[in-house]
Amino acid sequence: MRLTAFTDYTLRTLMYLAINRDKLATVHDIAELHDISQNHLTKVVHQLGLxxxxxxxxxxxxxxRLNKExxxxxxxxxxxxxxxxxxxxxxxxxxxxxCVYSxxxxxxxxxxxxTSAYLAELDKVTLEQLIPKGGRGKRDAAAPVKIQFQRKV
Structure with a gap:
């Protein structure tokens, strides 16, 4: 199974927002960082808002910004x-x-x-589990590391 670009952008947007909780984000910020279309990302942000x-x-x-923890x-x-x-x-x-075999x-x-098993695995994961934590890569309860993103060259 392959996720659509829309879902990929949705997950990247949420991860960005979780890592950068201390400021408002813009479509431009995320689109530039990931080198993706602002038009597509605008649709993602609209859906996340809905x-x-x-x-x-x-x-x-x-x-x-995130509306939930x-x-x-x-x-x-x-x-x-x-x-x-x-x-x-x-x-x-x-x-x-x-299909004649149906x-x-x-x-x-x-x-x-x-598909059910795939979704059941995703149901076990929260956004918090996807973002970097402190402690040199350990996935512990330490505060998230502040990450300075730089646009790809």
Whole structure:
């Protein structure tokens, strides 16, 4: 399974916001850092705002920030909200299923189970677990390390 660019950008945006909790972020900041389209990222930020994961602040000095604690943001839920579908094969979409094997094939059940297991693993992870911690790489309860991002050259 491959995540869409939309989901990739969503996860990167949330990680950036979790690491930089002390300031408002802008689409420009994140797009420049990751060398991604500001237009695509604007759609990501809009969707995150609609789901309540981030808070947007309007105005000249506006931007956006996490609206929840990183420990309260479940990655499985984020992925479900950002992916348009989990159709692993044609047979998952009843309206477009033209496969001659669909009436008796067991592949759909196997792929469905695999997708469920994939999402179950993501359900075990929070945003807090994805961000760097202090202690020389140990994943402990120390305060997050302040990271200075530099744009890729």
């Amino acid at each position: 789901t309540g994961v981030i808070e947007t602040v309007r105005g000249r000095n506006g931007g956006f 990183p420990a309260d943001i479940n990655i499985g839920e984020v992925v479900r909200n950002s992916e348009s579908d989990f159709f692993m094969a044609e047979c998952f979409d009843k309206d477009h299923d033209k 009436p008796f094939c067991a592949l759909k059940g196997v792929l469905s189970d695999a």
